[in-house]
Amino acid sequence: MARLFNDPGSFAEEMLEGFAAAQAHRVRRVPGGVVRRDRARSGEVAVVIGGGSGHYPAFSGLVGDGLAHGAAMGNLFASPSAQQVRSVATSAHNDGGVLLCYGNYAGDVLHFGLAEQRLRGDGIDCRTVVVTDDVSSAPADERDKRRGVAGDLVVFKAAAAAAAAGYDLDEVARVAAHANDRTRSFGVAFGGCTLPGADEPLFTVPDGKMAVGLGIHGEPGIAEQDVPSADELAELFVRTLLAEVPDGVEVAGSRVVVLLNGLGSVKYEELFVVYRRVAALLAEAGVEVVEPEVGELVTSFDMAGASLTLCWLDEELERFWRAPADSAAYRKTPAVAAADVEAGEDFVALDVIPPATGESRESARCALAALEAVKSTVDDNVAELGRIDAVAGDGDHGIGMQRGADAAVAAAREAVERGAGAGSTLNRAADAWADRAGGTSGALWGVALRAIGAEFGDETAPGPRTTGAAVRAAADAVVRLGKAELGDKTMVDVLVPFADELESALAAGSGLATAWDAAATTAAKAAEATASLRPLRGRARPLAEKSLGTPDAGAVSLSLITRAVHAVLAR
Numbered sequence: 001m002a003r004l005f006n007d008p009g010s011f012a013e014e015m016l017e018g019f020a021a022a023q024a025h026r027v028r029r030v031p032g033g034v035v036r037r038d039r040a041r042s043g044e045v046a047v048v049i050g051g052g053s054g055h056y057p058a059f060s061g062l063v064g065d066g067l068a069h070g071a072a073m074g075n076l077f078a079s080p081s082a083q084q085v086r087s088v089a090t091s092a093h094n095d096g097g098v099l100l101c102y103g104n105y106a107g108d109v110l111h112f113g114l115a116e117q118r119l120r121g122d123g124i125d126c127r128t129v130v131v132t133d134d135v136s137s138a139p140a141d142e143r144d145k146r147r148g149v150a151g152d153l154v155v156f157k158a159a160a161a162a163a164a165a166g167y168d169l170d171e172v173a174r175v176a177a178h179a180n181d182r183t184r185s186f187g188v189a190f191g192g193c194t195l196p197g198a199d200e201p202l203f204t205v206p207d208g209k210m211a212v213g214l215g216i217h218g219e220p221g222i223a224e225q226d227v228p229s230a231d232e233l234a235e236l237f238v239r240t241l242l243a244e245v246p247d248g249v250e251v252a253g254s255r256v257v258v259l260l261n262g263l264g265s266v267k268y269e270e271l272f273v274v275y276r277r278v279a280a281l282l283a284e285a286g287v288e289v290v291e292p293e294v295g296e297l298v299t300s301f302d303m304a305g306a307s308l309t310l311c312w313l314d315e316e317l318e319r320f321w322r323a324p325a326d327s328a329a330y331r332k333t334p335a336v337a338a339a340d341v342e343a344g345e346d347f348v349a350l351d352v353i354p355p356a357t358g359e360s361r362e363s364a365r366c367a368l369a370a371l372e373a374v375k376s377t378v379d380d381n382v383a384e385l386g387r388i389d390a391v392a393g394d395g396d397h398g399i400g401m402q403r404g405a406d407a408a409v410a411a412a413r414e415a416v417e418r419g420a421g422a423g424s425t426l427n428r429a430a431d432a433w434a435d436r437a438g439g440t441s442g443a444l445w446g447v448a449l450r451a452i453g454a455e456f457g458d459e460t461a462p463g464p465r466t467t468g469a470a471v472r473a474a475a476d477a478v479v480r481l482g483k484a485e486l487g488d489k490t491m492v493d494v495l496v497p498f499a500d501e502l503e504s505a506l507a508a509g510s511g512l513a514t515a516w517d518a519a520a521t522t523a524a525k526a527a528e529a530t531a532s533l534r535p536l537r538g539r540a541r542p543l544a545e546k547s548l549g550t551p552d553a554g555a556v557s558l559s560l561i562t563r564a565v566h567a568v569l570a571r
């Protein structure tokens with residue numbers, strides 16, 4: 001467990017501050033993360049990686065020559081926001097376009113996806129490759145649903161070496177996708193991680209047992225067995241990964257990168273004991289190992305666990321794997337000399353409040369009151385939302401919603417004080433929510449509030465009809481971004497019936513407060529009804545059976561929020 005921290009809420013930020021100070025000769029701090037201190041040559045594709053904090057050396061430790069050009073860093077175990085990714089990518093860009101490369105987690109996919117759209121809008125060409133190496137997170141015929149774990153390193157390195165070799169953006173993306181296709185990982189855990197300030201570990205494994213197939217956020221594993229000996233673990237690792245070799249690869253005679261990764265509190269010495277047997281087994285199978293790594297490459301805070309990664313090489317991947325690199329946490333000599341180029345402009349968000357009418361400013365005050373009610377209900381339910389999310393997810397839904405709601409209220413308050421209209425107030429609240437909350441729900445709440453803001457605008461006071469249309473627009477935006485359907489066990493199962501009921505009650509002539517009341521009652525029933533569904537989206541999906549009987553965390557928080565907002569409308 002973490003012993004050294006100040007305010008747990010500032011841990012990720014303070015960690016990055018210290019990292020950047022300690023690595024000032026390699027990296028530069030920019031809003032949302034870090035970029036290389038020295039620019040690469042002009043025209044070189046920038047490889048921008050990122051994800052939640054708590055996985056060091058992923059992601060900031062992998063920024064440097066021959067590795068990533070920048071890393072966007074979110075809160076602990078929560079993806080960076082779209083704005084953070086955009087900021088880092090803008091600072092890392094060398095006029096050669098940007099490859100966004102990160103592990104396949106719902107929150108990362110949403111935020112990096114939004115960032116990609118915005119970067120394109122800024123005139124920066126982008127491609128995306130998500131890492132999906134964890135064989136236990138989905139079957140082989142659904143590789144695109146798998147999580148990204150320690151295989152991140154091989155994919156990031158291949159992409160960055162291709163960029164350094166002068167490949168263009170399409171070619172860098174091709175190399176990264178190819179490295180991902182050739183990479184498989186498999187992990188186990190003996191104990192959970194405890195985040196700073198938390199009293200309990202995120203999950204536990206019974207004494208003497210080992211969870212098999214566990215993810216890097218403590219997502220429960222696919223099986224449990226007695227703790228094996230080091231040799232037996234090596235045998236399990238190698239057997240599992242040799243059972244799923246990429247298409248077109250012959251095991252005997254192949255050359256592979258091997259990563260034996262410690263997840264946080266397994267000792268290097270233990271890893272070497274395991275590696276001794278891994279190396280022997282691969283040799284017996286006729287596989288030649290190329291520059292293996294044994295150590296901490298992608299961790300999960302202080303989780304006790306380990307994983308094995310194999311990347312099946314061809315000539316090009318081997319060349320890129322062997323290429324020099326010099327980052328804080330990963331170095332291969334000879335180090336490349338940094339190009340001595342002027343640092344470019346960092347990304348600076350515009351801070352202009354658009355003009356608004358008096359009536360819209362009045363509505364902005366109501367929007368602020370509604371957000372305050374949201375914050376207060378989230379505060380009251382934070383532990384329960386975490387508990388529900390922990391059944392099949394990563395247990396951070398309450399904390400994420402709290403971070404988002406806090407930030408949204410602060411941003412809305414500032415906007416109101418500066419004379420913003422309702423639309424702009426909600427836009428600012430939306431960006432603040434998405435920025436601070438991270439995670440899947442952060443991205444979704446961000447687009448939902450933005451959609452409401454767009455309907456409200458800064459000119460007129462939104463009446464019942466506009467409010468109904470705004471809620472519908474929010475539902476459409478959430479579905480468009482998250483692509484969940486009704487019945488997938490997500491917040492959509494509450495948001496859509498809520499919007500339907502609100503619209504039909506308004507159409508039947510009810511006033512806003514009465515219609516909202518009826519819709520909030522529908523929302524509560526819909527949230528409860530998600531208990532009988534199996535999740536088909538998000539982090540809980542691999543644990544569908546476990547989640548039966550428990551409602552969806554995002555559905556419950558949304559239903560509580562609709563009820564809290566009703567209290568404001570009924571005033």
Ligand SMILES: Nc1ncnc2c1ncn2[C@@H]1O[C@H](COP(=O)(O)OP(=O)(O)O)[C@@H](O)[C@H]1O
Nearest residue numbers: 107397439440441482484490491538539553554
């Ligand atoms: N594709 C999706 N569309 C809509 N809602 C989703 C989707 N994926 C997940 N969710 C919602 O997000 C909630 C989880 O939010 P959060 O804990 O912030 O995410 P994370 O799993 O990234 O930590 C889920 O309970 C679910 O309601």
Ligand SMILES: O=C(COP(=O)(O)O)[C@@H](O)CO
Nearest residue numbers: 051052077079105106107439
């Ligand atoms: O957890 C991470 C991002 O996933 P969310 O879906 O945002 O929770 C992060 O730690 C890995 O990038």
